Amino acid sequence: MIEIQDLAKTFTLHNQGGAVIRVMEGATLSVARGECVALTGASGAGKSTLMRMIYGNYRAASGVIRVGGVDVAQAEPREIIALRRETLGYVSQFLRVVPRVPTIDVVADPLRALGIPAEQARTRAADLLRLLNIPETLWSLSPTTFSGGEQQRVNIARGFAHPYPALLLDEPTASLDATNRAVVLALIEEAKARGAAMVGIFHDEAARARVCDREIDVSAFTPGLAA
Secondary structure: OEEEEEEEEEEEEHHHOOEEEEEEEEEEEEEOOOOEEEEEOOOOOOHHHHHHHHHOOOOOOEEEEEEOOEEOOOOOHHHHHHHHHHOEEEEOOOOOOOOOOOHHHHHHHHHHOOOOOHHHHHHHHHHHHHHOOOOHHHOOOOHHHOOHHHHHHHHHHHHHHOOOOEEEEEOOOOOOOHHHHHHHHHHHHHHHHOOOEEEEEOOOHHHHHHHOOEEEEHHHHOOOOOO
């Protein structure tokens, strides 16, 4: 479902004479349906960079990033937008939403973008918010006013609203209490059971051991860090 071949990434420092920094070379991995792969490695090894390339936020210098048949490294913006709408979800650590939009509509938005009727989308959103212990009194408020843990749970609800065939998970259990951590891990296990292919960053070792099938040390693809 996710195929990465000989991927490379550079950054050009335009304010430093156009110096080119090589941050990744030769990244190659595959993730099958129903599999969760953890990206590991020291801080700065390139875990987040690789995730952002898969999602299309960073453009690859060379190589292939194929998600559900679409090569993100070569795709046009409209193709990436369609991929994100239908196929590739992203649970980020950070909530980025339009201010003043009610929480229930933030969570329902991925379904509405697919043409799901508003009532059906909001019902699914309500089920997830309830599961993740977001009080109903907050559903009509913007999540931009919420605590960090509440915002993270809204992100998780939004990411699992649509049954994406592929999911990127950026520290999905960070800052969560034991109850909500267990809920998130159960959601990941359910996604695996339905065949979702997942790539994640998990600093929570117990969570990684529970839901991840394999680990990929990104340091192997980082110039200067590879053994």
